[in-house]
Amino acid sequence: MERHWVGPGGYTITPALRAGRQVLRIRRHGWLVADCVSVEQVSRFVDLADLCEVIPLPRRDSDRWMAVT
Numbered sequence: 001m002e003r004h005w006v007g008p009g010g011y012t013i014t015p016a017l018r019a020g021r022q023v024l025r026i027r028r029h030g031w032l033v034a035d036c037v038s039v040e041q042v043s044r045f046v047d048l049a050d051l052c053e054v055i056p057l058p059r060r061d062s063d064r065w066m067a068v069t
Helices: none
Strands: 004-007 011-018 021-028 031-036 052-054
Touching: 011 031
Parallel strands: none
Antiparallel strands: 004 011, 004 052, 011 021, 021 031
């Protein structure tokens, strides 16, 4: 899973490449809103203080409980 941030109102921000340039892609409820080249541009759409980074936790199969048959 790639790094991304979520905010209120269904906003999701993910890093992306557009025409060979890194951008921050803003989506709302899955629909593309904008590709921003700076954090300042992102702040025009969503309050940066409201964003929360989604951090995937490592998965360890040894921690799973298994049914014994």
